[in-house]
Amino acid sequence: KSITRRLRITSGMIPFPSPLITFPTEISLLFLFLLLGGSSGSCPTVCDCASQPRAVLCAHRRLEAVPGGLPLDTELLDLSRNRLWGLQRGMLSRLGLLRELDLSYNQLSALEPGAFYGLQHLLTLRLQGNRLRILGPGVFSGLSALTLLDLRLNQIVLFLDGAFGDLGSLQQLEVGDNHLVFVTPGAFAGLAKLSALTLERCNLSTVPGLALTHLPALVALRLRELDIGRLPAGALRGLGQLKELEIHHWPTLEALDPGSLVGLNLSSLAITRCNLSSVPFQALHHLSFLRILDLSQNPISAIPAHRLSSLVRLQELRLSGACLTSIAAHAFHGLTAFHFLDVADNALQTLEETAFPSPNKLVTLRLSGNPLTCDCRLLWLLRLRHHLDFGASPPACAGPQHVQGRRLSEFSDILPPGHFTCKPALVRKSGPRWVIVGEGGRAVFSCSGDGDPAPTVSWMRPQGAWLGRAGRVRVLEDGALEIRSVQLRDRGAYVCVVSNVAGNDSLRTWLEVIQVGPPNGTLSNLNMTMPGIPGPFFLDSRGLAMVLAVGFLPFLTSVTLCFGLIALWSKGKGRVRHHVTFDFVAPRPSVCCLFSEDPRELQMQTL
């Protein structure tokens, strides 16, 4: 309770003995001498003991040592913003009732073991803004009741084993803004009740996973502004009680390992301002108690369909300031408690109702800062606009032109004609619809559509399966269909479907394939054994075609000669691979071998 009641006293608020200001060094030293020698129990003249009961406030007094004569019943001692440079063992030991000690913003560079000895009721110790470098074992011994320790803004490089050994009641530890390079595996041993740990702006290059396993009661872990590029699988294993994990501003973190959150049962996860390019679904998969997920300010471009459904209790998703261009239909499928979405400041042109399992349950929707196209896809939002909390700035239309810049909340219930409408997709007819291609050739069928919003183009095989963007038969970026190395079985009717939210249209194109080249030979499994070459080699159909073209005897002569040469040449250079590749150029009666620097790579070519 004393923490919350405490007042910050600045020098301007307290009547200052004026000589102290005019001749700081000599006078304050003399003053200190008097104070240290003075009797205990009264208030040191330099401090303020009247503002608060049982509080001694000595901030901003240019003190170079702890003043003597402190009342023995002091519960709050504020020595912040002075010039204290050291703290000797037992110096404060008579203040057994002290509950809060503020030593922040001094020049303390070393703390002797036992410096806080005797302060068995101390709850809060503030040491931020000093020059501490190393915390050795025993520094905090005797502080058995301490609940908050603030060590930010020091120059601590190492946490050694047992540094916090006696702090069995500590609940909150702040260690940001240090030069921390290494935390030994046993550094946090003994912190049995620590529930919140913040590690920020340190020089750590890995998460100190082993040290963290000594924190069985940890509920909140914040790891901010660290130059760590990876969270390895199992890095946080052992933090079974952890509810809240924050990873903020790790500029080099580009992905989460699938196992990186294994062993955790989080209710709130924030991975913000990192370099994640997609939602790390695999790493999140098992977090079925997760309620809040914040992935803001990562270069994430899409929320695909159905992938979040294992996070059954998810209520809140924040993804503002990312690079979102699409939120798929059924993106939030299975999230029955979902009611808060923040996707402000992205590149979304629309947000379809079908993304949500039940749009009516949505309470908060932050959508400002997106180039929204106000067409029929946003009608649902218009309908819900009075019930939704859009935050400080409601979403506005970026197009079409006649509603540009207007906020959703400005539209009346009866819309003028042409507002929030769509035009169904129609195929734009072009190109031949009957294509004849020789076997082995390439065929391209174009297809495009008109409509508002611009339709998507997809293609269906003659057998009815949808075609993708990869493979021998694939849909190109511009919507055309490409078939490479056409085979006889590719023959048939291909259907192009253009569709948008308002409707769809389709068009058929016939492909006819004519057979060219030699039919499949009966000799295609010819297995030859070459003299001088150990083992057989396999002759493929192209090789066979060459044999037929060149004539068998000249071919065999050339090949034998060729292999003889290779056998001699490759003796000291390793084995020749026995699968021979033939490059068939033209049927002229001569064969020659080509070999590259790698003697195992052998090619034959007709000349």
Ligand SMILES: *[C@@H]1O[C@H](CO)[C@@H](O)[C@H](O)[C@H]1NC(C)=O
């Ligand atoms: C920690 O990083 C800062 C800034 O990058 C650097 O100035 C400092 O020297 C580093 N400290 C150590 C101990 O490596």
Ligand SMILES: *[C@@H]1O[C@H](CO)[C@@H](O)[C@H](O)[C@H]1NC(C)=O
């Ligand atoms: C973020 O990731 C992209 C590639 O995904 C990379 O080009 C860029 O350099 C990364 N940024 C940082 C700060 O590492």
Ligand SMILES: *[C@@H]1O[C@H](CO)[C@@H](O)[C@H](O)[C@H]1NC(C)=O
């Ligand atoms: C996970 O945490 C929730 C509370 O957030 C708790 O009810 C549940 O029992 C925990 N599950 C496990 C497996 O610990």
Ligand SMILES: *[C@@H]1O[C@H](CO)[C@@H](O)[C@H](O)[C@H]1NC(C)=O
């Ligand atoms: C095209 O529209 C019809 C109804 O108009 C619908 O039944 C069909 O599923 C749609 N097809 C595609 C591919 O969207």
Ligand SMILES: *[C@@H]1O[C@H](CO)[C@@H](O)[C@H](O)[C@H]1NC(C)=O
């Ligand atoms: C030729 O053989 C290949 C397998 O080597 C087979 O897939 C193809 O269908 C055959 N073509 C004809 C016309 O029989």
Ligand SMILES: *[C@@H]1O[C@H](CO)[C@@H](O)[C@H](O)[C@H]1NC(C)=O
């Ligand atoms: C060629 O013969 C070898 C052994 O004689 C055999 O292992 C191999 O499978 C044969 N290859 C073909 C394609 O028949």
